[in-house]
Amino acid sequence: MESTDKYIIGADVGGTNIRVGRMRGFEIEELVKVPLSDVLSGDKQPEKLARFIADYCQGISVAAVAVGLPGTLDRDCRRVLKTPNIPGLSGSDLKSIMQAYLQVPIFLENDAVMLLSGDIHRLELDRRGVYLGCYIGTGLGSALYINGAVPKGANGISEMGHMPVFGKDELCSCGNRGCAENYVSGRYLQKLRSEKYPDIHISEIFTAFRGTEEYSEYIEILSVILAGTVNLLDPTAVIIGGGVASMKGFPKEELFERVCFHAMKPVPAKNLKILYSPEREDAGVFGAAVFARCMLETHRL
16 A cells, blocks of 8 residues: 555445445544435436545545445446446446546445455454355345455356245346345335334334244245355355344344255355354445455455
């Protein structure tokens, strides 16, 4: 990195809010949270996002900016292919636009990749391993690190949440039908609450439907998707996080048991390790800043 006096800026673009903060060392300072609609509304949304972050950077010395996005990017992480909840960013050459405003290195990635980057650091894990991140929020995000690098396929896609569930055909925001996130995400839980438990707050949903058929199906679908990915990748650890995973009553023990049930025997079932993200409001911002720091220092994670 160029200078210890310079800050790395991390930004987390969520479905409801945008968070941005600055990091020097490994602590986030000056965390700002604003409603998404206050920044990204109307036309020219990529420029508005770039201007918002540029305004935040006014008056400070910046080494790099990293942004986690709730959608898919191209293999080179320059263009936004699709952000279902923020259609105004879809198709944009966001990296070029941001560099024009900020004149510093810009790093874009899926928000799950940024979260996993931060979790590996905060959980004090050895980056020389295989780590699978599963982040359950509005949707179901996933990320993969292998020996400190983010592997990229032909199109740069890594979407566990869009694995199809046998026997399901509900239309997904991605355009396919029966995707896993339709049945385990926060969006699903909100729908379940409004239909069957309208008098409770969403934070109580796992307590409310515990022991029901829907509860068992929720665990089963999530466990099958996780176990299938575990059997394929044989990860050092699975890290689960996101707003849903931090809710009261989230079925950690039952989920672990069912993932082990579906995992291959004797391994990886015998030594399966599932960890949970530290609950921090700055998780996405911190992860983005850690990602940028690693890219600056080593040109790889």
